[in-house]
Amino acid sequence: MIAAAIDIGSNKISVLVGEIDAGDKLNVIALGTAPSAGVKKGSISDLDQAAAAIKKALSQAEEQINGQIGSAFVSISSRHAKSINSHGAVSVLTRDNKIDEYEIGRALEEARQVGTPEGYEVIHTTPQNFIVDGQSGIQNPEGMLGYRLEVDAYVVMGLKSNIMNIQRCLERINVEIDGTVVAPLAAGKAVATKEEMEVGVAVVDVGEDSTEIGIFLNNGLWYTSAIDIAGGLLTSDIATILKVPRDEAKRLKEKYGTVLAQNQEGEVTAKGFGANRNVTVSKQYITDILRARTEELFEYVLREIKRSGYDELLTAGVVFTGGTSKIPGFLELAQKMFPANLPIRLGAPIRTTGEHGRKASSPEFARVVGTLRWGLQGHDRPEVRESSGSSGPFWKRARDFLKPLLPY
């Protein structure tokens, strides 16, 4: 199956088209990008501007495939999602008390009944732990015998108005939504290995307006969070302190920026405001500005990871991705600031092939690549469908949404 995904980022829009091949590689058939407009902090602030920007990226991808994209998977920021840990319990009703997919589906369905707050809808349910007749710590109870089946689950609810705004925006350019994934789950699917997700990893996507954190354990999403510090703030810091226009600040950051180097030599000249006004500044000063804010970012990331309560369980540590993770010295500074026993690495989308596979394997495309993977690999789409009216037989839905959730 070929499908498309759209990431409506604060810095850029990306549209990806691809399919998964036999070796679980993502064959990237098209990748269109355009500078973002009408998007602030992960939500659409101007429908017309955003639609026009998305259209540009979409047209580019459409040219590459020589066809039209009528629908796509999308993601929402975890700022616009609420998540809770929930519990479901059912009596096993099979004749021989053997637990099957249907019974697991019923337990998860129970866990999903969380009393969704006004304006939210459930978009993901991840089982964390199954309990059979009081025995806890079971990853997959299928085939076991028992009378009572319980499940601890992580339930993510998306803000409906946010999803509807994306929908409205895409309607204007004749694109339907195939499914909605929460951003950190998408980023994780793109950059983390199966083993990392199994043993425990935090994936941190540092973009323009947001840093999105997702924590994965036992192959599932267990925690999400968003922080307001990211690349856009680094740009603003340079613009404000050096009194240069934002575009110029961004150029300086991307061309000369590092977050670690000391005793850097040389100066750079930037265009300032006013007539013929140039600003000359030492490279070291730019580094000092960038370093201060990046250190603050790492402090917040660490705090969030601790707040999750899973910090001791992250055997595979932290994987950083997103455009801002490309700044030189990023990993080294993180290593200085994070506890020495926490493994850290930079991550970019893995296992991408095809004509645009190489381009898509850059950190800023983590979210769109993961959105497409999530969409193609089986996902909890029936839950999304259910909230928008249609359903289908329950056992089928249970089977559909279990497939991606179960570890095997």
Ligand SMILES: Nc1ncnc2c1ncn2[C@@H]1O[C@H](COP(=O)(O)OP(=O)(O)OP(=O)(O)O)[C@@H](O)[C@H]1O
């Ligand atoms: N080589 C680089 N050095 C420094 N910063 C970089 C580099 N490349 C990209 N960036 C920064 O990365 C940021 C954009 O990252 P990304 O494309 O992941 O954001 P986004 O997905 O559009 O935004 P968000 O996820 O916050 O909505 C910008 O601030 C950009 O300046």
Ligand SMILES: [Mg+2]
């Ligand atoms: Mg992003």
